[in-house]
Amino acid sequence: MKADALRGHLDPMILAVVENEPLHGYAIMEALLERSGGELDLPTGTLYPALRRLERAGYLASEWSTVGGRKRRTYQLTTAGQKMLASGKQEWLTFRAVVEGVLRPGQA
Amino acid sequence: MKADALRGHLDPMILAVVENEPLHGYAIMEALLERSGGELDLPTGTLYPALRRLERAGYLASEWSTVGGRKRRTYQLTTAGQKMLASGKQEWLTFRAVVEGVLRPGQA
DNA sequence: GGCGACATGTAGCTGATCTACTTATCAGGG
DNA sequence: CCCTGATAAGTAGATCAGCTACATGTCGCC
Numbered sequence: 001m002k003a004d005a006l007r008g009h010l011d012p013m014i015l016a017v018v019e020n021e022p023l024h025g026y027a028i029m030e031a032l033l034e035r036s037g038g039e040l041d042l043p044t045g046t047l048y049p050a051l052r053r054l055e056r057a058g059y060l061a062s063e064w065s066t067v068g069g070r071k072r073r074t075y076q077l078t079t080a081g082q083k084m085l086a087s088g089k090q091e092w093l094t095f096r097a098v099v100e101g102v103l104r105p106g107q108a
Numbered sequence: 109m110k111a112d113a114l115r116g117h118l119d120p121m122i123l124a125v126v127e128n129e130p131l132h133g134y135a136i137m138e139a140l141l142e143r144s145g146g147e148l149d150l151p152t153g154t155l156y157p158a159l160r161r162l163e164r165a166g167y168l169a170s171e172w173s174t175v176g177g178r179k180r181r182t183y184q185l186t187t188a189g190q191k192m193l194a195s196g197k198q199e200w201l202t203f204r205a206v207v208e209g210v211l212r213p214g215q216a
Numbered sequence: 217g218g219c220g221a222c223a224t225g226t227a228g229c230t231g232a233t234c235t236a237c238t239t240a241t242c243a244g245g246g
Numbered sequence: 247c248c249c250t251g252a253t254a255a256g257t258a259g260a261t262c263a264g265c266t267a268c269a270t271g272t273c274g275c276c
Contacts, residue, residue: 003233004263005203008112010232013210026254036206046233048256053232069241070254089211095113096204098144102121103197111264112232118264134223154264156225161263177272178223 001039009095010050012088013040015059015081022076025051051075059084109147117203118158120196121148123167123189130184133159159183167192 017023017031029047032040051073054060059081062073077085125131125139137155140148159181162168167189170181185193 001199001203001206002116004116005199007115007232007263008110009207013207016211024254025256032210035210035212037209039202039206040210043234043236044255045235045237045257050232052256068253071240072254091109091113092207092211094147095109098109098147099117099121099200101145102140102143102148103124103200104143115232115263132223133225151265151267152224153226153266153268158263160225176222179272180223 009092010046011054011059012085012092014047014050014054015077015085015088018060018075018077019082019085022074024072024074026072028075054081117200118154119162119167120193120200122155122158122162123185123193123196126168126183126185127190127193130182132180132182134180136183162189 013032014028017028017035023031025044025048028051029042029044032042051060051062055062055075059078060075061078062075065072065074121140122136125136125143131139133152133156136159137150137152140150159168159170163170163183167186168183169186170183173180173182
């Protein structure tokens with residue numbers, strides 16, 4: 001999967017994995033990997049800046065903790081983040097309809 | 109629809125509209141607009157450079173003509189372009205599965 | 217004459233994602 | 247005891263597709 005394809009779609013995906021349970025960065029990476037069937041293996045240089053960006057934007061809130069001698073920064077969805085996620089899901093449906101309307105992937 | 113979302117998905121869409129009939133730039137714009145139900149209204153500053161990029165890459169071939177006093181550059185799919193389109197369609201299916209696996213858009 | 221559709225293009229900006237690197241803890245094998 | 251690999255979090259700098267804004271010109275119509 002090309003890197004560009006992700007552009008603009010990563011944010012809602014990140015928000016989605018912390019929708020039901022707060023997770024720390026590394027666990028978010030693993031969750032994305034698992035939910036995507038091994039396809040979405042984000043470099044740390046992508047994920048961590050993305051998380052800080054989402055926090056700065058007010059969609060995530062974080063909290064430090066230490067587990068087994070390792071420091072963790074756990075992120076949870078804010079109210080704004082919930083709204084963002086909901087609209088992100090909606091936008092995905094629109095986007096999918098647009099692409100498939102143009103691509104007509106059934107017609108090889 | 110956010111602009112970023114398009115990243116990496118525009119190329120196969122452009123190739124798709126010239127799949128069955130060669131079209132000139134302006135007609136490609138109109139075809140995209142129509143197939144997307146009015147959602148995909150590309151600025152000329154996006155489309156024309158994209159067409160030149162696709163031609164430079166060998167996926168499209170162009171030819172000038174004049175119709176009603178106006179110059180047209182008509183693009184058609186090359187063999188490489190056909191292959192690119194086919195793999196682009198396949199990649200779209202993968203990408204869609206990844207996003208939906210993570211997003212689980214059914215669960216609002 | 218002027219406006220809107222038709223038609224093609226360039227210059228320069230933005231910013232999300234990438235590569236490559238750094239720092240640190242812990243468990244297990246040799 | 248050291249080394250590797252997993253766990254955990256980050257930064258600096260490069261890339262490049264799509265954007266805004268601009269430029270040029272034709273045609274039909276009011």
